[in-house]
Amino acid sequence: xxxxxxxxxxxGLAATLLTGTATLTLAQTxxxxxxxANRIDDITSLDPAESFEFAGSDVSRNIYQKLVNFxxxxxxxxxxxxxxxxxxxxxxxxxxxxxxRDGLTFHSGNPVRAEDVEFSLRRxxxxxxxxxxxxxxxxxxxxxxxxxxxxxxxxxxxxxxKPYATSFVLNCLTATIGGIVDKELVLANEQDGDLxxxxxxxxxxxxxxxxxxxxxxxxxxxxESNPDYYLGSPSMERVIVRHVQESASQRLxxxxxDIDMARNLNPEDIAGARxxxxxxxxxxxxxxxxxxxxxQKHPELSKPEVRQAIKYLIDYEGxxxxxxxxxxxxxxxxxxQTFLGAVDENPxxxxxxxxxxxxxxxxxxxxxxEVGVREAQERIEIAQxxxxxxxxxxxxxxxxVGTAKQILGRYRARExxxxxxxxxxxxxxxxxxxxxxxxxxxNSDEANATGLLAWRNAxxxxxxxxxxxxxxxxxxxEMRQQMYADIQAEFRETSPFxxxxxxxxxxxxxDNVENxxxxxxxxxxxxxxIEK
Amino acid sequence: xxxxxxAPRRRRAPLAPWFTGAxxxxxxIAATMLGLLFVTFLIGRVxxxxxxxxxxxxxxxxxxxDQVYRQLGLDQxxxxxxxxxxxxxxxxxxxxxxxxxxxxxxxxxRVFPATLELATIGVLIGIVFGIPLGVxxxxxxxxxxxxxxxxxxxxxxSMPIFWLGLIGLLIFYGILGWVGGPGRLDIFYQGIxxxxxxxxxxxxxxxxxxxxFRNAFSHIVLPASLLGYYSLAYISRMTRSFMLEQxxxxxxxxxxxxxxxxxxxxxxxAFRNIRVQLITxxxxxxxxxxxxxxxxxxxxxWPGIGSYITTxxxxxxxxxxxxxxxxxxxxxxxxxxxxxxxxxxxxxxSK
Numbered sequence: 001x002x003x004x005x006x007x008x009x010x011x012g013l014a015a016t017l018l019t020g021t022a023t024l025t026l027a028q029t030x031x032x033x034x035x036x037a038n039r040i041d042d043i044t045s046l047d048p049a050e051s052f053e054f055a056g057s058d059v060s061r062n063i064y065q066k067l068v069n070f071x072x073x074x075x076x077x078x079x080x081x082x083x084x085x086x087x088x089x090x091x092x093x094x095x096x097x098x099x100x101r102d103g104l105t106f107h108s109g110n111p112v113r114a115e116d117v118e119f120s121l122r123r124x125x126x127x128x129x130x131x132x133x134x135x136x137x138x139x140x141x142x143x144x145x146x147x148x149x150x151x152x153x154x155x156x157x158x159x160x161x162k163p164y165a166t167s168f169v170l171n172c173l174t175a176t177i178g179g180i181v182d183k184e185l186v187l188a189n190e191q192d193g194d195l196x197x198x199x200x201x202x203x204x205x206x207x208x209x210x211x212x213x214x215x216x217x218x219x220x221x222x223x224e225s226n227p228d229y230y231l232g233s234p235s236m237e238r239v240i241v242r243h244v245q246e247s248a249s250q251r252l253x254x255x256x257x258d259i260d261m262a263r264n265l266n267p268e269d270i271a272g273a274r275x276x277x278x279x280x281x282x283x284x285x286x287x288x289x290x291x292x293x294x295x296q297k298h299p300e301l302s303k304p305e306v307r308q309a310i311k312y313l314i315d316y317e318g319x320x321x322x323x324x325x326x327x328x329x330x331x332x333x334x335x336x337q338t339f340l341g342a343v344d345e346n347p348x349x350x351x352x353x354x355x356x357x358x359x360x361x362x363x364x365x366x367x368x369x370e371v372g373v374r375e376a377q378e379r380i381e382i383a384q385x386x387x388x389x390x391x392x393x394x395x396x397x398x399x400x401v402g403t404a405k406q407i408l409g410r411y412r413a414r415e416x417x418x419x420x421x422x423x424x425x426x427x428x429x430x431x432x433x434x435x436x437x438x439x440x441x442x443n444s445d446e447a448n449a450t451g452l453l454a455w456r457n458a459x460x461x462x463x464x465x466x467x468x469x470x471x472x473x474x475x476x477x478e479m480r481q482q483m484y485a486d487i488q489a490e491f492r493e494t495s496p497f498x499x500x501x502x503x504x505x506x507x508x509x510x511d512n513v514e515n516x517x518x519x520x521x522x523x524x525x526x527x528x529x530i531e532k
Numbered sequence: 533x534x535x536x537x538x539a540p541r542r543r544r545a546p547l548a549p550w551f552t553g554a555x556x557x558x559x560x561i562a563a564t565m566l567g568l569l570f571v572t573f574l575i576g577r578v579x580x581x582x583x584x585x586x587x588x589x590x591x592x593x594x595x596x597x598d599q600v601y602r603q604l605g606l607d608q609x610x611x612x613x614x615x616x617x618x619x620x621x622x623x624x625x626x627x628x629x630x631x632x633x634x635x636x637x638x639x640x641x642r643v644f645p646a647t648l649e650l651a652t653i654g655v656l657i658g659i660v661f662g663i664p665l666g667v668x669x670x671x672x673x674x675x676x677x678x679x680x681x682x683x684x685x686x687x688x689x690s691m692p693i694f695w696l697g698l699i700g701l702l703i704f705y706g707i708l709g710w711v712g713g714p715g716r717l718d719i720f721y722q723g724i725x726x727x728x729x730x731x732x733x734x735x736x737x738x739x740x741x742x743x744x745f746r747n748a749f750s751h752i753v754l755p756a757s758l759l760g761y762y763s764l765a766y767i768s769r770m771t772r773s774f775m776l777e778q779x780x781x782x783x784x785x786x787x788x789x790x791x792x793x794x795x796x797x798x799x800x801x802a803f804r805n806i807r808v809q810l811i812t813x814x815x816x817x818x819x820x821x822x823x824x825x826x827x828x829x830x831x832x833x834w835p836g837i838g839s840y841i842t843t844x845x846x847x848x849x850x851x852x853x854x855x856x857x858x859x860x861x862x863x864x865x866x867x868x869x870x871x872x873x874x875x876x877x878x879x880x881x882s883k
Contacts, residue, residue, distance in 0.1 A: 030720060202634075218839065242719065245839075246714075246831055256705065258718065403581055404848070405580050405581050
């Protein structure tokens with residue numbers, strides 16, 4: 001054998017060894033197991049007192065029960081009894097007394113008692129972590145919880161500082177923060193007086209349809225069904241959510257049958273998956289809004305005609321029909337569709353002539369503006385479209401793309417002319433967005449109310465602040481709904497916000513997966529109703 | 533970076549040469565590490581990413597923001613922050629991940645074996661195929677096999693890895709179904725074998741669970757081949773040029789004139805002389821793969837250090853980014869020292 005053939009033979013042998021796997025038959029996912037590909041790198045903690053992200057809320061909704069909760073079969077019905085069997089509101093509207101349902105048990109086997117509810121809610125207030133404001137906005141503080149959140153027998157009483165609309169209080173209790181934890185189990189795992197926070201980040205102590213098996217950051221979340229769940233043992237015994245970053249990879253996994261559902265496909269992959277055999281697409285409206293905001297410190301942008309003109313300079317339909325295809329729908333109001341008080345009037349469309357007239361009325365012939373956009377493909381594309389349509393009316397729009405630190409920092413400091421961004425509700429009550437978009441009690445720089453979008457845009461709401469305050473304490477549900485409709489009607493015309501789109505989530509799944517409910521605009525996914 | 537053979541002579545303290553050598557090596561490791569720490573620290577501070585915002589979220593009040601800002605020590609002078617940082621690293625701590633509130637060191641220990649497994653197989657493929665290919669194309673310079681080898685190396689050098697990865701997935705996983713898809717294991721095999729080394733192939737072999745082994749193998753074969761291809765391209769190119777140099781040397785002609793077989797001329801003489809250079813090339817290639825070929829890990833949903841650092845970077849988790857960078861830096865330094873040591877063992881002149 002010459003050197004050449006010997007070497008070649010060696011290489012060939014190695015090649016055979018390395019690639020010698022026989023064709024693999026890839027199994028389908030088992031019938032009692034639900035496997036989902038999702039981006040879960042936003043999860044930072046699974047403690048309901050701390051968790052405040054999309055993927056974390058998904059996990060939490062399935063692990064923890066709340067006093068009141070949404071029924072996945074009928075989200076529009078609003079909050080329903082869960083751990084609380086019933087509740088009563090006092091004459092003055094400040095005290096709500098919940099009667100705790102009998103016979104519920106935690107995953108540990110401990111019964112769910114009024115004491116656990118008291119502990120869970122007090123714990124949120126005492127820990128005071130990021131989402132705690134959802135509860136503390138009712139006047140609960142670490143100093144007063146011993147008097148304001150009290151268990152007695154099988155009842156729990158909460159006393160708010162003002163007579164808020166009951167629907168407002170109860171809606172807030174359906175947020176992740178309202179999850180009821182197992183007092184004994186949590187306290188047994190307390191470290192240095194942290195009320196079990198460190199332990200609960202990666203463990204569960206709930207009574208919901210599922211219990212947590214494991215969460216490995218950026219890798220996977222595994223849940224196991226709770227056979228003693230009060231509505232019956234869920235059909236899917238195991239739910240595994242695997243972190244897959246790439247849309248193309250998710251689609252491949254789905255088409256091969258290695259997963260049951262892919263939650264982050266881009267429009268191209270959705271279109272491709274639609275053609276694939278055995279795959280279907282589920283569309284669901286979510287709560288995220290895409291908007292443009294105009295800084296009222298800018299002398300021209302603060303003119304009412306200019307604000308109006310800009311609303312006529314946006315090609316809503318063009319964008320919806322092209323690059324946002326199927327993933328956003330036109331929506332021009334600050335309450336997402338399906339929220340209490342939501343309206344569907346979308347009066348604006350691209351009308352350059354009308355915009356020019358309005359600009360002329362305001363005495364603006366041409367101007368140059370800077371728009372701040374965070375690096376995300378769809379946002380940059382929207383900004384480019386705006387640049388194009390604004391130019392038709394003589395407005396030069398310069399796009400600045402940057403990271404959250406660069407762009408949000410300037411937005412929060414009221415320095416940007418125009419901001420293009422997204423906003424999602426914090427909790428399932430209209431006050432969350434009303435309080436953000438249309439409420440600004442102190443417009444001074446010193447107020448530094450960076451959490452309020454109205455403040456960030458230096459907008460004195462012209463009376464809407466008071467209307468928002470009135471709506472949040474209105475106890476008649478229909479009346480309250482009407483008040484939000486009125487606020488939004490005024491907001492559409494006068495505000496410096498052009499709300500453009502509402503998010504549609506497109507989840508692609510194997511066609512044997514039934515009863516999927518991702519939670520709409522108000523809540524998170526419900527695995528316990530899913531069947532295959 | 534490391535000691536040169538001719539250490540400066542001292543008159544009085546006749547320390548053993550190995551001792552001064554070791555001392556120098558340690559000193560240079562320390563200096564390199566300090567430099568690395570300084571640079572990563574600096575990068576962390578000037579990056580347009582706000583760790584505070586990452587923790588408190590977009591809608592937090594200014595008070596919460598300020599509180600976390602102080603908690604992270606960001607209000608301290610830069611030099612003080614750096615001192616704290618060094619002190620932590622010296623104690624083997626990279627702080628807590630800002631996002632999942634776990635020790636970064638623990639996270640890295642968890643993700644690193646995944647990268648180690650992938651990179652090791654990758655570099656082995658590179659060695660097994662790259663060296664013979666390089667030698668052949670040098671020996672048959674200008675022949676069809678040399679042309680092919682050069683095209684292979686060129687493609688390996690210029691083709692974007694994410695593109696090749698996706699195409700590979702599409703063909704071998706999506707269409708043909710020969711290999712496993714993204715991830716290290718099919719989901720039903722997860723958590724079956726006990727976690728000993730963190731490297732699934734080894735763990736499943738220890739446990740004697742060949743189903744899991746086969747499944748893990750079917751998942752690693754594609755990303756490892758991809759990385760192997762890149763390291764093959766590099767190794768074969770370098771081998772070729774080293775060999776060409778040797779083959780044109782006089783001793784080769786002499787050996788041939790003496791009537792030695794072609795095999796022993798090439799492998800016994802010429803190849804022997806390039807071993808030392810090859811070690812450096814391989815070490816470098818290995819270090820590159822260990823650094824976590826970021827895109828490969830992302831496309832194949834491979835939970836290794838590359839995707840760990842990327843995710844951390846995107847979510848402004850600076851402790852995790854810095855910790856990961858330091859570990860990668862350490863690997864580079866260690867592999868450099870290792871190749872240096874092998875150099876001494878193999879290079880006859882150092883004896």
